[in-house]
Amino acid sequence: MTTWAAMTRAQVPTDEVSYQHSPTGRAVLLSLVPVICPVEAAGCAEAIVDHVALTLGAAPPLLRKGFGAGLATYDLGALPRYRRRARFLTGERAERYYDSWAHGPTPIHTQFAHALNQLMSLACYEQPEMAARIGYAPGPWIEEVTKKRLSVFRDDVRKQDAQILAPDPLRPGVYVGRRKKAGG
Amino acid sequence: MVASSRPGPALIEGARPTNVFTRHELLGDTVLDCDVVIVGSGSGGAPVAAELAEAGFDVVVLEEGSYYATRDFTADTSAMVRQLYRDGGASMALGTPPVMFQEGRAVGGSTVINGGMSWRTPDEILARWQKDHGLDVSPQALEPYFERVEKRIHVAPMDHDAIGNDNWLLKKGADAKGWNIIGNLRNQAHCVGSNRCAFGCPTGAKQSTLVSYIPRALHYGARVYADVRVDRITMNGKRAVGVMGHVALNGGAGKGPSINVRAKLVVAACGAIHTPALLSRSGLQSRSGQLGRNLSLHPNVKVVALFDEDVTGWRGAHQAFQVREFAHENIGTFAAVNLPPSIIAMSLPHKGAQLGALMDRYNHMVVAGLLCEDTDTGHVKTLRGRPQAFYQLAERDAATMQRGLHLLSELLFAAGAKQIILPFAHATQICNADEARKLFANPIPRSSWEVVTVHMMGTAKMGRDRTSSVTDNFGFMHDVDRLLISDASLFPTPIRVNPMETIMALATRAAGHVIDNAKKFLQ
Structure with missing residues (x-):
């Protein structure tokens, strides 16, 4: 067993939870890409499903478990009507089945369909191809305005940076601590 | 066991400040x-x-x-949400409707992900706190503290050329209606309008x-x-x-x-x-018996308005103006709040081709929101050590928000909007002020509202x-x-x-x- 004290920095876990879809979950989500995402996103289906896993990794554990169970139920729920699991439905049948949940018989159906829509739409427009398609390019813009701030407003920025550290005691002349840091 | 005393162990990473x-x-x-x-x-x-x-x-x-530094804040919206937001931004107060809320989870807390709006407590609120709760919080008593905070975090109006088209359209609509609209005060030192406030300011402004x-x-x-x-x-x-x-x-x-x-x-x-x-x-x-009770949320809702003209709202400052005309009716503010496409797509009920057609017009969108001063309260329960919020949107607050949405729609149509998508569970769209009037003539069921907040208070x-x-x-x-x-x-x-x-x-x-x-x- 590894003890904490024996760990090196490189071994310390990252800040992100590693979450993986179950094979069923992954298959269901892949089958939903053509239903929820625009046709232009077809080429990034795998990336969209991977991105949903990233989002779920950051979500509360209960929500992750509920979502996994929901996907399994969604998959099986198609059997009575379509004689096949949801992951094998395509085209209009896949769409009709999804809509039957979105306008479903219970709030659980509608909320789960809503969550599917939210997660997959988010993942879809996080794909660089989709962002580029709609003319969203924040990277170069951030670079441009950052440069502007540090050149045009250089003196004011420095002034504010200096102000943050400059001595300005809330109660002038009152130092209660055992020592005052040099420079303070 | 390590017993540490100041100044603590040496840093392994050189990039972080000493003592972090x-x-x-x-x-x-x-x-x-x-x-x-x-x-x-x-x-x-x-x-x-x-x-x-x-x-x-x-x-x-x-x-x-x-701990993240300014250089860590990138244009990768989803990564920023996962790293900077508690529960990846998926926190929810249970009730009808459920209210999504966001909290920061990083050094700097929610100030890393908020819009930076910096306003003093309204005098009438302080008067209420004095009268009803016996607090020594007159505007005069708090003045030196407000002044000190404003100096420290550099509270200032926006530079004119950092204001984006979405905010100018909001102003155009408010001016057309003759409504009170004010320049926002924010904690920024020459914000240059990267419009990434909610995902960690990448410019350091x-x-x-x-x-x-x-x-x-x-x-x-x-x-x-x-x-x-x-x-x-x-x-x-x-x-x-x-x-x-x-x-x-x-x-x-x-x-x-x-x-x-x-x-x-x-x-x-x-x-x-x-x-x-x-x-x-x-x-x-x-x-x-008040610990965890008295939860207020400033419930807020957003609309997506589509314009013929190019808006490209992501080039320009977040919430440069606030419409304060209806504060006396508990409608705190209207503001333009540009969001990245992934977040907008997530908030829309559309799917497939409809979603694609709508998102193709992303650069013609103005996202605008309103904030309501709520009159009822919820509570926070601690279940297995984790807090769970419960909040029921009051009928009168829903009515306030409905009136607010109607007014906000009028403003956006006055600014030239051709279509407005409303924050209801199933896509509701209106294309002119008449349609708005008809839609808002009857109460909209609370269960269909999509309500969010970032202002949790009072527990x-x-x-x-x-x-x-x-x-x-x-x-x-x-x-x-x-x-x-x-x-x-x-x-x-x-x-x-x-x-x-x-x-x-x-x-x-x-x-x-x-x-x-x-x-x-x-x-």
């Missing part, structure tokens, strides 16, 4: 001694840390989230506590421990004597080594959702009377020694405006009280 420690250094169980331990590094915790550190106190700040109060606190000798989740406040009889926690791993899901901080004064600054949970986990109760309210409030006038918990609460949970009522500056001013005032009574808190 993270999970990378906290590899074994740790015991720390200090004068003041502060749980939380946002708008409530960081000002206390800076003021007390400068006054010579030995201050330790504990933050559950990680927004003066979140990450780049203002925390560096100041560090400069004056405070230590900041990131990636540390506090499990409970340790008590000796009625006196708070420190906190126990552990290193938070895997976004808080994993538990690392323990951390035990022994302090003469404990400050809980975890926000209105997590402060009552921390107190509850510590076995602390308020005889008032440990201040007051003179210990039978009806949780803390005293300064935020010290009644019937407990040396436990200061410093966040929006102190607010006895919602405040109608963005709460950051009020939290900071109250925190500064409380720090002054601690300095003035140093002997009492250092013995």
